[in-house]
Amino acid sequence: MARILKNYPEVALNPADLDGRIDFANLFGRSSSVHIEIGCGRGSFLIGQAQAEPNVNFIGIEWASRYYRYSLDRIGRWGLSNVKLIRTDAAKFITDFIAAHSVDCFHIYFPDPWPKRHHHKRRFFNPANAEQLLRCLKPNGVIQLATDHANYFEQMQRVIAGFGERLEEIEFVCAAAAENGEKVGTNFERKYIKDKRGVHAIAVKNSTVKF
Numbered sequence: 001m002a003r004i005l006k007n008y009p010e011v012a013l014n015p016a017d018l019d020g021r022i023d024f025a026n027l028f029g030r031s032s033s034v035h036i037e038i039g040c041g042r043g044s045f046l047i048g049q050a051q052a053e054p055n056v057n058f059i060g061i062e063w064a065s066r067y068y069r070y071s072l073d074r075i076g077r078w079g080l081s082n083v084k085l086i087r088t089d090a091a092k093f094i095t096d097f098i099a100a101h102s103v104d105c106f107h108i109y110f111p112d113p114w115p116k117r118h119h120h121k122r123r124f125f126n127p128a129n130a131e132q133l134l135r136c137l138k139p140n141g142v143i144q145l146a147t148d149h150a151n152y153f154e155q156m157q158r159v160i161a162g163f164g165e166r167l168e169e170i171e172f173v174c175a176a177a178a179e180n181g182e183k184v185g186t187n188f189e190r191k192y193i194k195d196k197r198g199v200h201a202i203a204v205k206n207s208t209v210k211f
């Protein structure tokens with residue numbers, strides 16, 4: 001029997017209610033670190049990490065309505081007051097609503113690989129979107145990336161290299177809910193590991209000292 005998904009207005013962030021750059025302290029009712037997950041799928045990373053780091057404020061962005069509704073129901077059931085979820089396009093949301101130097105970490109796990117060459121331009125981690133992420137990061141703020149797709153991983157490395165000294169590679173930190181051999185423990189990672197596909201991960205920090 002299909003699970004009945006509930007709506008949790010205290011978790012959901014409605015794009016129509018947004019008006020200019022988000023004030024995170026106001027949104028969460030406290031000043032704290034801000035982590036944003038792009039393409040959170042079924043919400044597994046957010047649920048594990050938000051429980052492990054109750055002092056961090058998390059925002060999950062998900063475009064697909066069915067994944068968004070599923071995640072919203074899960075996060076609401078867990079009663080996680082440090083997570084907000086929005087159903088929107090991450091590129092537009094970040095450009096329009098995230099203030100400069102306001103984010104501690106972006107998490108991008110198993111983004112859609114768009115394997116056909118003529119679709120590569122649709123990949124999220126491209127120079128324009130990476131420039132936006134960098135604009136939003138605090139000094140020493142981090143971008144964590146993981147993919148099973150070797151060609152997309154090469155693109156990620158190329159995009160990062162294009163930023164020269166503005167981005168510095170650092171050690172990837174595995175998620176709190178990751179189990180043996182996993183980096184993040186999301187649904188897609190578990191499926192890919194079962195299919196014996198390798199997982200590539202990289203983390204970089206904003207090493208721009210002057211703004």
Ligand SMILES: C[S@@+](CC[C@H](N)C(=O)[O-])C[C@H]1O[C@@H](n2cnc3c(N)ncnc32)[C@H](O)[C@@H]1O
Nearest residue numbers: 039040041062063064089090109110186187188
């Ligand atoms: C392959 S799934 C990975 C989901 C999850 N991160 C995981 O590891 O299980 C990629 C997700 O990114 C979402 N997505 C793709 N483009 C997006 C965009 N521009 N903004 C927000 N979400 C997006 C998709 O709907 C999908 O749920």
